[in-house]
Amino acid sequence: MLRKPFLARWIAALAAAATLTAALPAPAIAQQLCAADLNGNGDAADAGETASCTEMQGGSWLCPIQETACVADAGGQYSCPLGTQYQCLSPSGGGTPSCSPNSCTTTGGSGIEDEPVVDDPGAPADGPVDAEGNCTGAIEIFSGRALRCRPAGLKTTFSNCCKDRGKIIKDGMGSSISSIGTKIAVAKGVFTGMKAAYTAFKAGATASQAASAGANAIIAGIDPTSIAISLAINFMMDFLLSGCDQQDMEVGMLRGSGMCHEVGTYCSSKILGICVQKSKGHCCFNTKLGRIIQEQGRPQLKSFNGLGWGTAKHPYCRGFTPDEFQALDFSKIDLSEYYSDIEARAQSDIQIDMKDRVDAYMQTIQN
Incomplete structure (x- = not known):
């Protein structure tokens, strides 16, 4: 449970976000759209290259x-x-x-083509086990999840939804946030809070009431020590004012935290055959360490030859089998990026952790 000073700061920030959002006009729904590649770069994803007819x-x-x-x-x-x-x-x-x-073509008509959003749940956290508790399914080590984010284009109202927004999700090897599914749940929790604040405000709630609704939604079931709270609040405010969707936000949080490998770029939306929105495919992992070992370990294994990371539209994000993991030559894997990150944040994290533990203890004995 968040302590009251933390909750007050969250509510204040969400109130500011709700107030800003209230000033935004409702998006106009164009009856007809058109596009043109004016600069000859192969798409119409730049400002001024799409218009309402x-x-x-x-x-x-x-x-x-x-x-x-x-x-x-x-x-x-x-x-x-x-x-x-x-x-x-x-x-x-x-x-x-x-x-x-x-x-020109009608919105939603045959002239507009949208690639389906990649919906990769990743490897299940818990598979079937036998009577002795041994796993009987396929074991994947450092498995990832295929995700996409969208740079500036028509579908994002020309907002860059692939922009890194800082290390919001803490790596924390061995912490309670240990799986990609849990980390994705944290990202979705922030998104849920953002939507709750906006929905309440549009329904007639005051900014304070809307912010309270958002704060309550965002902290439900989330360990506050697993995310950088101030960055998460700024992240929500930024997304409230953009055309980014939930998966854009998930990638933004994980990518900014160093947990994603970018596979490539593809066209995800076209108008009359002209690309108006690009997307960047990623493999996102549960930790930065997992991403580093995947990036440097795959080239060592024949099983990934010819497959690599798949394609931008269909990233190949499976984890290592136990045999593949044992075959890795760790003397050839450079972990300096991970070590330097640990050294840079170790002392501050220790101090924060100690303060959290002391505060939690004091709160317990006072109640």
Whole structure:
């Protein structure tokens, strides 16, 4: 359970987030969309390369990207200077017709293609066991989970959802946060708190009430020593003001904490065949140590030859079998990144842990 000073700080921060969010306008739902690769980099994921289409006379739609005024001939007939294949359309309120080389498509229509979000639960924490308690299923050591985050693009309202946001989740080998599933649960807990605050505020609650709802949701079932509280609060406030989703947030927390290996980038959304949103595929592990050993251990094993990390769209994140793990030559694995991280935070973590233990003891004997 969080102590009252901690809870008060959480509520105050969430109140500020709720107040900021209240000022945001409701997102407009465009009836028609269009896209164009203006800079020739192979996608339309940059600002200004996607737009809502303008409704014209006769129920037709015009893409405003590269829109050009049509030219009238001596007989008063308009033609598009971009080519006769482009139709001249008249504005609904009247005026000079115009044309565009870019087509429009209905939101949610066949012209918009979205890749399904990778939903990888990872290796189960507990498998089948025999009468003696021995595991009878497949054992995976340092297993990971396939996840994706999205850089700035149309679907993220041009927010960079892959931005590292600091070491929110503490590594803590041997701590109570020992599995990837538990760490993902921590990430989801923060996301749940954020949604609770926003939902309550939109339903008419005051900022204080909304913040209280968010704080109660976020601390439920989460060990407060497993996350950096101040960073988690800032993280929530940032996501409240962006177009990022829950998996973006999970990757942001794990990646910023050094627990993810980036596999590559792929196109996750297209409009009429033009890429408008990219995604970055990752394998995320339960600890930074697990990620380091996976990155340096896989090249030593023939079983990963030809497979590597899979593809950006379908990352290959399985753990080592016991035989593979025993075959690793640890003299060839450089753990300096992990050791330096331990040395940098060891003293402060010891002091924080001692204070937490003393405070918990004092609270117990006073109650």
